[in-house]
Amino acid sequence: MADILYTYKGSVYANITNKCNCRCTFCIRFVKDGVGDADTLWHKTNPTKSEVLDAIRNFDFSGYDELVFCGYGEPTCQLDILLEAAAFAKKEKHLKIRLNTNGQGSVENGRDIVPELAKVIDSISVSLNAPTKEDYEKVTRPLHSNGFENMLEFTKRCREEIKDVRWSIVDVLPQEEIDRCLALSREHDIPLRIRKKT
Template sequence: MAEIIYTYKDSVYANITNKCNCRCTFCIRFVKNGVGNAETLWHQENPTKEEVLDAIKNFDFSGYKELVFCGYGEPTCQLDILIDAAKYAKKEKGLKIRLNTNGQGSAENGRDIVPELAKVIDSVSVSLNAPSKKEYEEVTRPLFKDGFENMISFTKRCRETIGDVRWSIVDVLPEEEKDRCIALSKEHDIPLRIRKYSSNS
């Protein structure tokens, strides 16, 4: 069975599902099977809620302050597990909770999920990936027609409701696209992180 909880650099990650509604051209899943101390992050079957809760319960979080929901899939594609696992980790393990997401969660679940997230998530990192609809669709290849707009409005809702929210892009973007991402981040007052391509999303 693939790892549900794994460590990478100084953080602990929860890999709760391999489901995803995007097909990013740079997705690390298509390059290697594992990240950090995990040999594989491909589940033979996506874990049940009980398996995820057990994995959190049994992991020794000594020295770690935060649990990041990320992994080889989009956590909001398994919203019920995400919410309950985040609630459990916060209450029973005293951890801060971060969500790394592609920003399609409200479209995926057919409703504004941000109020539900706000109860259990402390910070959110949304993959911006590109500064315009056309470029976003080329690189992210979302299953939704309005993927770019979904991602922007989801991030703005998180900014209003959760507060600690940022966009991320990878450092392989051309300078001119990076500059337009920086402009977009200023326009919407959403901090931007430019991360190395090889790091965890």
Template sequence: MVLYTVTGHVGEAGYLDIANSGDLTGKNIYVNMTNRCPCNCVFCLRQTKKMMEGNSLWLKEGEPSVDRVMDLFAPYDLSVINELIFCGYGEPLERVADVCEVIDRLKSKYPDLKVRVNTNGLANLVHGRDITPELAGRFDTVSISLNAPDAEEFLALTRSKFGIGSFEALQEFAVLAKRHVPNVVMTVVEKVMSEEKIELCRKLCNDLGVTLRVRPFES
């Protein structure tokens, strides 16, 4: 599933293909363009083949081309939606050039379109360069999954292929993104993380000059 909305429920039933989402007025539309990710998070559904095959966000037919994504958008009026969010089973910024091209094409028709990316913050490591200048004028919000208050716990949770330096790289990415994007936030999930650790994350975000968003836990 490439374009979808979220019903508010957890799990596969919570994702609705845009074609089945009815009136899009005021809704968030999600764009899922890759299965690739440099992390292997302990809490991710991609841990088992069965979950991957059964999850509607797993792109079973491979990555859609930019033209294919645009064809899927074509029937819909995006002027009525709340926000367009690049987020899916993989890390959206693995395909940063293609994501930017999709945004450029959409903004040529909808210049006021609000766009966000939900990211693990490791795109600069993925591409071996600073990609944050490419976010300018395209994204209104960059939302980075913080997951942990320190490098050791972050690596234990995410099992990033880039190792212990991933946590520092994530922080650097947030600081660099601030130069190009109006709103940079980091997220943690309540109840999954202790209040003490959340406060450590809050201090970290304050030091970086970004906002911490504590997401509600849904079971």
């Protein structure tokens, strides 16, 4: 059975689904089965809400102050579980909640989900991946049309509702693309984090 909660680089992560609406060319799940202390993050079947809540309830969070929703899938593809599990972790475990997302959550769920997220999420990291629509489509390969525009709109909406919002890219991009991502970051006043490839 795949791990629902796992630790990586001093943080606790919640792996609540393997469903994803992107097929990023660099995605780590195409390279190895697990990350951090998880042998595998591939669920045979995606966990139920009660299984996720039980995992959070039974986990020893001593020394940790944050739970990050990020695994081998896009957390907003299981929005109901995400929202309830985040609320539970905040109330019962007194944790800060971060969401790592591809920014397709609103189109995936057919509505603006940002107000719902804002009630339980303290910070959001959105995968920018590329500075232009053309490059984004090549690298991210979103299943929904207008993926780049969806991601931009989602991130801007998050900035209106949630204090701590940032974009992220991986440092495998050519320097020219990194520079253009930085320019986009300045244009939209959204901080950019450049992550090292794991």
